[in-house]
Amino acid sequence: MKIALVHKKYTTHGGTERYMVGLSNFLVQNGHQVHVFTGSWNEKVADDRITFHKVPCWGKHLGIDKYIFARSVYKKVQKYNFDIVQTFSRVGFGDVIRIGGGCHENYVQRLMGSIDDSLYKLKKRLEYKLSFDDYFTRYYEAKDFKPNNYKKIVAVSQMVKDEVIAKYQVPAEDIIVNHNGVNIKKFHPENQTEYRLKIRKEHGLDKDDLVLLFVGTGFRRKGLEYILKAMTKINGVKLLVVGKGKINRFKRKARELNILSNVIFAGPVSNVEAYYAAGDIFVFPSIYDPCANVSLEAMASGLPLITTQTNGASGIINHGENGFILDNSENVEQLISYIKRLTDQDLRAGMSKAAREKMLDYTKEANHQKMLEVYRQIANKQRSESRIEIK
Template sequence: MDIALCYESVLPARGGAETYLGDLARRLARDGHAVHLYAARWDANALPPATHFHRIDVPSGPRFLRPWRFGVACEEALKHNQHDVSIGFDKTWGQDVLYPQGGLHAASAAHNLLKFPGALSRGLAAVGKWLDPAAWSFARLERKQYLGPNQPLVIVNSFMVQRHFEQFYGVPPESVRVVRSAIDPMRFAAEDRLKRRHEERGRWMVFPEETVGLFVAMNYRLKGLSPLLKALALVPRNKPFRLAVVGNPKFKRYQREAEKLGVADRVVFLGHRDDPKNCYFAADFLVHPTFYDPCSLVALEALACGLPVITSRYNGASELLTPPNDGAVINDPHDAKALAAAMHRFTDHSYRAEASSAARQTGTKWTFEHHYQALLNVFGEVRKIKKAA
């Protein structure tokens, strides 16, 4: 097939969607598909040599106008080329398929309010968003994407996001295909894993008998670090337990919060890691009490490493778990008692060992190969529809 991928920036070293696009492009090229990339910037060395690059020039300007400018330019560029399938990955329109890996903006905006613990603070935050031109711009752009005259076939990475399409825009489930996110588990293969675990824990000054919960995120507020610290204050001290925080290098505010809560001695703030692999190896489970994640890659990475996962029902990846076998799903990240109880349970060595084995099995049930074949099925469906038309 001749396939066009549309995304403003494809620099795979930055991680996230950009890493995914690099992986997908290489897999498509390996199978002999013609891969076209429509982007404003890219790292050609991280993409297959046979990639056909189409530069989309986007004038500088306010952040909330950039997606509009890229979308217009991308739509115009696609008109001059014939592809079997074109797929957009973010704030674009005019493609045959749209795959919003970050979920719906409307759902994200609603869930962002949940991170505020009280009704008053949520109300004030809602007013602030109502006055934000970027929020208005992105909401209007999203309606253009999904409610316009030429509606695309939509791919989402969880049933949670599929429900959001119906809830916020009235798009029926049969018009939205669920293709779960996936990672390459071989990225976490290491023959010297035990050695790395001991060395990493030594750098953290964590004793061998201590249970370590791992929190990985860049957006600490949205991913629930504050509620997590409050829950940590309720975890009994009858067994040694430590929380390792990885991601954003700006963590001073949360250090102060940990001190106020009396848990500073139980938290290790590690800042940014280019490759968090060794952090997974050093930990015993992942705790991710997020307020919004369409399908958290962090959770998938943890499962691939054999780490049980504690997360919230606001994470589409929670649909993969079978609690209490391989982790726990919390209804509300603000429920400190429930979150503390879930963490404390992992201080039981026997339960932790069984959950780790189950987590590893869960992580192998859905692979990048499964994901890739499901995508090809959708692409084939689109090509048949276009040929029939």
């Protein structure tokens, strides 16, 4: 098949971007002709067999880059005859539109709901109200879901599918759920043999410490504050925080709660699989995440997961078997209860095994194959009159 993939950036930085790189490589490796329409691309991760088309994407500082890109890429794509055009949401068209970011309004509402300071909340609401970027995000998101602008919608979780149906009245049969896949070879319980003691020693952790692990960029939205609050009520645990965020602010918070000696901030790392190997329980009380990849990576690494209903990855959890699902991120008492239950080594071991087994059904290969099957169904339907079957 001749397939067009459309997104503003082609790089390994960012969840959607990494997914696009992996999908495009999978497609060319399986004999398909792939064209990428993008504002910029990293040649180091680009397969030589992929054809790139440069699309104008200026105006970010003015908040109009979405508009410039969406308008320009639509005109460019129309010049070619593709079997499938796949976009990655918020450009207003595509045979297949993958929704990796959820519904913007849901994100904003949950983010606003997590802000306690009324003046700061008002400030943020005004910023969104006056933002061109926010306007065009909403405009092109709504355009994605208008009849005849798509043939199939692919949601990264059941949560996202439900949001789209509720917000835009898209028929349920038009939306396919295809959870993000995980590299089960890279993220594996056997990594503990190589990395567990090494990483613990590097960060001053004892081999017998019970370590809660948090991995994420943007600590506030990912719910780190609630983990810190929970730790004030739990004895004998350490917290290892990995990722980019306002470390000094959260160090001050930990100091105020008198738990700083039990919290280690590792910062961003390039070998995150080694840090999963160093942890015992993965705690991720996110305020909003369409389908957090770190949740899947942690489970593949054999860590029981505690997360929220507002993380789409919770749809993969069998509550009480391979993880626990919080009613909401602010429910610190519930979080405390689940962490305390997982201090039981036998329970933790059983849930660890179950977490790994669950993720064997959610590999990157399975995700890409499911996407390819969606393409084939659409392309065969389009060519049914000429009786040409797409292989």
